[in-house]
Amino acid sequence: MTESFGAALSPSSPIAPSTRQRRRFMARILSLPGQKVAWSILFVLVSAAVLAPLLAPHSPNIQDLTSTLAPPSGEHLLGTDDLGRDQLSRLLFGLRTSLAISAAVTLGVMVIGLPLGMLAGFTRGIANTVIARLIDVGLALPSLLLALALIAAMGAGVTSTIIALVAGYTPYLARVTRSVVLKIREEEYIDSAAVSGFPTWRIIVRHVTPNMIESVSVQLTLIFAFTVIAEAGLSFVGLGIQPPTSSLGNMLALGSTHSIDLPLMSIVPGCTIALVVITLLVCGDGLRHALDPRSNR
Incomplete structure (x- = not known):
């Protein structure tokens, strides 16, 4: 950020970071402890989700009622569930579903929250006041509670889940965007x-x-992690x-009913959720330290 804020004051000079600056930025991130491991794990998780149709040994929804609740074996590495479906295949597709929904929510939050925050931060007067009050109202409501209320009104499903989570997390991004833009608005090169x-x-x-x-990308990383949860x-x-669509959440719910006789049914999806969230938080922490000019790390 310091390179950008310290750019030449001439409005005709480019402010967008160059390729060399982006490389230095990534080098600062990867130089922090644990960042190479975290980004490598994130790459593996995303690759497994994208390539799930190729990596899954079986169809995730094919039932084999002659092999229900089977323990891990050569044919089913993580066993089967109560309908005989392969757990490894459902885990891969569940990871794919969870990451896809989180990505859709994060994109929706970005599409709505960024313009609102930029409008509130850059303009002055009634627009700033109205948007700021709307953000305060949104932050006053717990995001998960708001999501539950919206899903109860719209019905359960993929679309309603995305809409509810977008509504719940948009105020957080709008607040961060507004605060950053307010600071940039006072810079001399803007004047x-x-x-x-x-033109504006x-x-x-x-320039803005x-x-x-x-800085906003750090908040988006955190929103992505919280959306997974x-x-x-x-x-x-x-x-x-x-x-029958699998996700990490409904796999964990099914596994909780067999936590004593088949603990892997709940341990594996639970650990996968934890790994995804922890990895995203560590990557977000690396972004925060790399962007913080006061950081000595």
């Missing part, structure tokens, strides 16, 4: 661009957006992804 006659939209696109996107929680109680 220089305005005095030079550049060009100032926002060329490049300088705020890195929220989706798993909603699916666990039956309000999220509905069977």
Whole structure:
């Protein structure tokens, strides 16, 4: 961020980070303890989710009622569930579903929260006041409680889960975006661009957006991690992804009913959720330290 904020004051000079700056930024992230491991694990998890149709040894929804609740074996490495479905295949597709929903929610939060936060932070007057009060109202409501209320009104399913979580997490991104833009708005190069006659939209696109996107990306990483937990929680109680579609949450719910006789049914999806969330949080922490000019690490 310091390179961006310290850019030349001329509004005609490019502020977007160069390729060399981006490489240095990634080098700062990977130089922090544990970041190489965290980003490698994240790459493996995302690859496993994307390649689930190729990696899964069986169809995730094929039932074999002659082999229900089977322990791990050569044919079923993680065993089968109460309908004879292969647990490893369902885990891969469940990871795919959970990450896809979290990515959709994060994208929806970005599409809605970024413009609202930028509008509130860059403009002054009634628009800033109204949006700021709306953000305060959204933050006053627990995101998971709001999601539960919306799903109860719309019905359980993939679409309602995404909409409910987007509504719950958008105020958090809008607040961070607004605070960052408020700071950028006071920089001298913004005043220089305005005095030079550049239109507001060009100032926002060329000067504000490049300088705020890195800080906002940290918040998006955290939202992605929290969405994984929220989706798993909603699916666990039956309000999220509905069977036969597998997700980490409904796999954990099914496994909890067999935690004594077949503990792997709950341990594996539970550990997968924990691994995804911890990895995302560590990666987000690396982004935060790399972007913090006061950090000595």
